[in-house]
Amino acid sequence: MDFQTIYDFIRTSYWAQNIPDTTLIKALQNSVCFAALTAAGETVGFARVITDKATFGYLADVFVLEAFRGQGISRLLMDAVVAHPELQGLRRFMLATWDAHGLYKKYGFTPVEDASPLMQIWHPDIYKK
Numbered sequence: 001m002d003f004q005t006i007y008d009f010i011r012t013s014y015w016a017q018n019i020p021d022t023t024l025i026k027a028l029q030n031s032v033c034f035a036a037l038t039a040a041g042e043t044v045g046f047a048r049v050i051t052d053k054a055t056f057g058y059l060a061d062v063f064v065l066e067a068f069r070g071q072g073i074s075r076l077l078m079d080a081v082v083a084h085p086e087l088q089g090l091r092r093f094m095l096a097t098w099d100a101h102g103l104y105k106k107y108g109f110t111p112v113e114d115a116s117p118l119m120q121i122w123h124p125d126i127y128k129k
Contacts, residue, residue, distance in 0.1 A: 001035040002043040003028075009046070009063050014098065016061070018127035027061075032087065034080050036064065036073045044068040047077045053086045059095035059104075074100070078107050 007024055010016050016024075028048065036045030045064040051057040059081065064073045081087065095109060112118065 001033065001037075001046070005043040005065075006035075006046050006061075009065065010061055013061075013063070015096075016127065020127065023127075031060070032084060034077055034084075036068075036077055045073045045077050047081055049081060049084075049087060051087065051090070054089075055091045057087055057090045057093040059093065062095075062097075062100075074103055075106075078103065082107050 003025070006028070007021055010024060011019050011021075027050075031048040031050050032053075034047045034049075035043050038044055045068065047062040048060050049057045050060055062074070062077065064077075087093075093109070095104060097104065
């Protein structure tokens with residue numbers, strides 16, 4: 001995986017704008033990461049799962065570079081994610097997204113029916129400081 005490609009995309013994303021590179025490095029080191037590569041080894045897509053590998057997983061930072069969209073790469077990434085041996089048997093597998101709901105529904109993700117048990121500490125502008 002090419003860290004610079006991943007970082008350049010994620011630091012300009014709506015979900016992690018201005019994330020420091022050291023923060024992203026730490027996040028990747030503590031996640032199960034997936035990359036879509038061209039035959040020449042160029043990173044064109046990415047996804048990661050934050051997980052204890054037993055009970056819980058959180059799908060994050062999924063993207064395909066714009067020039068490579070519409071070629072089924074996101075499906076290939078998701079195929080790899082859901083088939084990964086360390087991600088089998090999880091009691092809960094979550095994600096938060098503003099788009100691509102149709103893609104995720106194909107893999108069994110559904111809207112949270114009752115979000116009232118879910119709580120969070122959220123700092124949406126943490127990387128803007």
